Amino acid sequence: LRVEKILQLMQKRDHQQAIIEAEELREQDPNHAKGLFLLAESLLEQDEMESAAATYEQHLGIAEPLPCSLVGLGIARFGLCDFAGCAESCRQAISLAPDRAEAYYYLGLCLERELGGRAEAVQCLVTAQRLAPETYPLPLELTDEEWQALLQQALAQMPDQLQAFWSEVPVVMQE
Numbered sequence: 001l002r003v004e005k006i007l008q009l010m011q012k013r014d015h016q017q018a019i020i021e022a023e024e025l026r027e028q029d030p031n032h033a034k035g036l037f038l039l040a041e042s043l044l045e046q047d048e049m050e051s052a053a054a055t056y057e058q059h060l061g062i063a064e065p066l067p068c069s070l071v072g073l074g075i076a077r078f079g080l081c082d083f084a085g086c087a088e089s090c091r092q093a094i095s096l097a098p099d100r101a102e103a104y105y106y107l108g109l110c111l112e113r114e115l116g117g118r119a120e121a122v123q124c125l126v127t128a129q130r131l132a133p134e135t136y137p138l139p140l141e142l143t144d145e146e147w148q149a150l151l152q153q154a155l156a157q158m159p160d161q162l163q164a165f166w167s168e169v170p171v172v173m174q175e
Contacts, residue, residue, distance in 0.1 A: 002024070003034055003035060006021045006025070006035070009021060010042060013045075015045040015046050018038065018039075018042040019046065022035055022039035033062055033063040036055055036059035036062070036063075037059050037069060037072075040052050040069070040076075043055055043076075044075060044076055047079070049077075049079035053076035056072050060073065065092065066096070070090070070096070071102050074086045074087075074088075074089035074093065074103065077089060078106050078110065083110040086106055086110045087107055090103040090110070091103075091107065094107070101129075101136055102132075102136075104136075105125065105136045108122070108123075108128060111124060
């Protein structure tokens with residue numbers, strides 16, 4: 001019954017209340033696998049990365065590793081700048097479910113940032129885009145003039161006070 005309530009709260013995107021309910025379930029049954037997973041998911045939605053990672057790890061310690069748990073752990077680790085841990089989780093998820101776009105996306109981000117696998121990063125990001133083009137589009141490739149035009153369009157959409165502030169800030173484009 002409590003799991004159903006947590007699911008309803010999550011569906012309403014009331015993750016704070018879902019966390020409270022899931023924590024109460026954890027007090028009653030510390031090894032309730034579904035409860036731990038739902039708690040981890042809600043913590044992730046609330047950007048509580050450290051708690052989410054620990055809860056996913058606890059869940060994976062008692063339940064069969066599922067791609068959704070591994071991807072969630074990967075995202076939490078990414079949020080903690082644990083790129084090696086994120087890559088490991090995402091690789092495990094991909095080995096279980098090679099059609100998980102999210103796993104390829106986060107693996108690509110990790111490889112791109114710190115792990116030195118530029119070619120593999122591009123391959124992962126392209127795979128994510130192929131699997132879910134609306135969710136994971138490839139980065140725009142624009143000329144410096146096109147970037148400047150987009151920057152000016154963005155500035156024009158801001159309130160006047162922000163426009164005045166940001167117009168004084170030099171913007172330098174970098175690879």
